[in-house]
Amino acid sequence: MRYVMVQIPKTPAPASPVPRSVPTSADVARLAGVSRATVSYVLNNTSAVRISEPTRRRVHEAAKELGYVPHAAARSLRAGHSRMVLMPAPSFPVGPLYHQFISDLQWELGRLDYTVVQYGAVGLQGDEAARSWAELRPVAVLVPGSGLGPKGVTVLKRSGARAVVTLGPESVEGAHALLMDHEAVGRCAATHLHARGRRRIGVVVPQEPGLESFSAPRLEGVRSALRGTAATVTELPLAYDEMSAARLAARWSERGLDAVFAYNDEYAMLLMRALQDEGVDIPGDTAVIGADDLMLGRLLRPRLTTVNLELPSGRDLAELVDRAVRDPGGAPETHKVLGASVVHRDSS
């Protein structure tokens, strides 16, 4: 049942009259009795020009009185460039790890005097999306996931973006790349399980949309790590709810799996609980390993073994962006930025 918003009756609303028009620097100039140029000089503290103290005061007072706020679009139009770093808002559900990363990044870019803008470009696909980003004339674009093609990169560069950085599984021609090597996550998990004697290995693949670009390489990583061994790999579709987990667990013994890599800790916890409820002994009958090293994984019993992922520091990425902006001609850099390492606990 959908929750319905309930309006609270209002005390006689003053309904503050909408100001007829937004004050411009011309209004400030008029009120202060100076020219627009002078206003600009004063408000921007232009050092190339000296303005008398009385004039400065008059301008500042006029600006305050009118509630003047400069118009960013007009300014950057005139300047011919902006310091906006655009980031399409990720369409997939992000975990705390990624959220922390974004926050850091915003902070660090802020320190370098960039302005970070997350753009909600829902509904547009690939090059369409790139076009709509280009309309904002950002100085740099940071694209998470794998939605950008070489064509999109060209569009962005042609429209003045001095740096295009992708943050995903593969690098794109012409753009800097932060390679999130999700295959390494799968390899890491698989190697661990194999080393501990497991041979019939299941891999959970979330059914939630938007996660394929992570789950597919993780699965492929498992496959590649086990290639040439006697171990088998079984794909296990799983939705993020208890029913789906129960269904999977109910027929567990039929599959004869002795280990499972569960995509991440959340799916791992879900599945582990369902298996335990079915009487499967963990890690005796089946080993379970997750990924992301969530705090909560340590709370289950047995404590969950996991693959710890280390994202690049926001600072490093901010510096990469800044470097690229300053030297747009430079060769695209490609960095591997997923430190994957097993944290062995009790579930494997």
Place this chain on the structure above:
Amino acid sequence: MRYVMVQIPKTPAPASPVPRSVPTSADVARLAGVSRATVSYVLNNTSAVRISEPTRRRVHEAAKELGYVPHAAARSLRAGHSRMVLMPAPSFPVGPLYHQFISDLQWELGRLDYTVVQYGAVGLQGDEAARSWAELRPVAVLVPGSGLGPKGVTVLKRSGARAVVTLGPESVEGAHALLMDHEAVGRCAATHLHARGRRRIGVVVPQEPGLESFSAPRLEGVRSALRGTAATVTELPLAYDEMSAARLAARWSERGLDAVFAYNDEYAMLLMRALQDEGVDIPGDTAVIGADDLMLGRLLRPRLTTVNLELPSGRDLAELVDRAVRDPGGAPETHKVLGASVVHRDSS
């Protein structure tokens, strides 16, 4: 230890030459052999004017050849308004609930032809921040949390924002408000615990910064629900790590608490595990209740009792925004938008 980005050696980079200048509609006009006006008509499908088919083709071809992308800032400068809905990126860590809400909202506003932009204004405080938002001349501003004062609202309105909506614990003069009544969450939890005979009630208060604006009202809600009863309320500071939880649990018996409301499910899970490790029986010795109704709370044993929060639908909020934009003179609406209800499981 900080993970260091490793650069991968590049094959001889073609270092695509930066295009000398960004194509404008004038360039398109020149190439197509028409005037800028005609270009504008063609590319915007202006219906008030008929352009011959051959001309249209020439314009489209020229635009494609040059990779022309219109300049959003110039356009909105000329138009005198934009359809940008600005949302300061929340500074607090957001859960899956909130993330889903934002996604929905973006989608729904997109359907109404608005463009949602999350603005990373880290480091600025209150009215400073409002000023920097106003520079972007958004048509509407959606402010999560409690960082906006009446003064900020005025600044935004003066600079042309036709709707200002706050999404937080209290309403602000002049702005529409979506009241997230976190006190209700605390009241809900406290009432439940009290009804089940608990009298010495602890309330977890996270030590992580940025959460005060949620935790304080939740605590106050507990207090107000128990006012006039014999029950006592004890504040329990807790950081989100196992050590902190263990420390708290170690001295649990001294406190003689028979119930705890743990801020949310994550803190509840953390604390519950620590208590169990100390031999505290749940719910026998101490009842535990969380909030947010996370999937993972159902995985612990005993299953975690929680307060389910229902956020408004993105669609409702999108419609509120649209309504406000169309009728900026209308009285500010105030809606209560947190449906809080106890989900009773086994930990209480």
Place this chain on the structure above:
DNA sequence: TTGAAAGCGATACCAG
């Protein structure tokens, strides 16, 4: 020390 004016890119009015 201050002011006049050009121009950033796109659009819409009014003539032709």
Place this chain on the structure above:
DNA sequence: CTGGTATCGCTTTCAA
């Protein structure tokens, strides 16, 4: 049907 042109708000050169 198409082209000139004024205009949005701001910065910055050049003159005064």
